[in-house]
Amino acid sequence: MTFEPDSLVAHGINLHAVFDLDALPDDIQAALRGCCDDLSRYRQLILFGHGGRQLWQSVAPLIAAGESADPIDTYSQQQVAAWWAARYPGLPYRVLYPGDAPVPLQRLGALAGWHHGSPFRVGINAQWGSWFAYRVLMLVDSAFAPTPKMVGDPPCASCVSRPCVSACPAQAMAGDGFAFEACVQYRLQPDSACRDRCLARQACPVGIEHRYDEAQLQYHYLRSLRSIEQFYSTRQRES
Numbered sequence: 001m002t003f004e005p006d007s008l009v010a011h012g013i014n015l016h017a018v019f020d021l022d023a024l025p026d027d028i029q030a031a032l033r034g035c036c037d038d039l040s041r042y043r044q045l046i047l048f049g050h051g052g053r054q055l056w057q058s059v060a061p062l063i064a065a066g067e068s069a070d071p072i073d074t075y076s077q078q079q080v081a082a083w084w085a086a087r088y089p090g091l092p093y094r095v096l097y098p099g100d101a102p103v104p105l106q107r108l109g110a111l112a113g114w115h116h117g118s119p120f121r122v123g124i125n126a127q128w129g130s131w132f133a134y135r136v137l138m139l140v141d142s143a144f145a146p147t148p149k150m151v152g153d154p155p156c157a158s159c160v161s162r163p164c165v166s167a168c169p170a171q172a173m174a175g176d177g178f179a180f181e182a183c184v185q186y187r188l189q190p191d192s193a194c195r196d197r198c199l200a201r202q203a204c205p206v207g208i209e210h211r212y213d214e215a216q217l218q219y220h221y222l223r224s225l226r227s228i229e230q231f232y233s234t235r236q237r238e239s
């Protein structure tokens with residue numbers, strides 16, 4: 001049985017990584033045991049993601065129709081479930097993400113070669129830049145060949161001028177590490193240039209041809225801004 005995600009690629013779910021469960025590092029196996037009570041039923045884990053703009057072209061009409069609270073998650077899960085049922089009928093699987101389980105997506109992304117660290121704390125790789133995201137993680141009882149790690153050096157290791165750092169109006173990356181509070185407080189200002197985007201992320205030249213278009217940027221960043229506003233509003237009420 002071979003792993004053939006061809007029809008998913010056509011729908012914009014164009015990143016895939018198959019892992020053997022028993023080859024995963026101990027900390028990831030422990031994390032999976034913590035969020036799955038029937039782990040022994042499965043032999044592999046598959047991570048799905050999207051890179052670039054193709055997924056958005058499929059999802060944008062669903063967002064406009066307003067039929068789901070989280071249309072990208074809903075669409076991704078539906079596409080993966082339909083592909084699996086058609087391609088591997090009867091083979092058991094269990095979706096861990098999207099969901100409430102605390103799955104270590106970035107650790108898995110690093111193992112897949114998708115995620116390298118960046119100054120603005122969004123994962124980056126040489127092929128897609130920072131313009132990719134995790135869509136679905138599922139346990140499967142399969143014996144596919146594990147996916148080779150995505151090739152490419154960590155882009156930031158050889159980036160001398162670091163335009164992302166100087167592009168940040170809050171200077172959130174000017175010191176050691178990332179000043180999360182400085183970023184958040186700047187984003188919350190009514191006239192902030194980062195209400196619907198991250199200027200640092202946009203300043204990075206890696207994978208620029210895959211950069212999300214305006215509508216996708218605004219969708220993601222305004223959603224995150226609403227979450228931040230709700231968090232601070234709740235904290236203020238409770239203090």
Ligand code: SF4
Pocket residue numbers: 118119120124155156157159162163164165203204205206
């Ligand atoms: S601009 Fe340079 S340092 Fe900043 S994220 Fe891109 S590659 Fe990394």
Ligand code: SF4
Pocket residue numbers: 120167168169170171172182183184186187194197198199200201
């Ligand atoms: S969202 Fe704005 S303030 Fe926050 S890191 Fe990006 S550029 Fe800086």
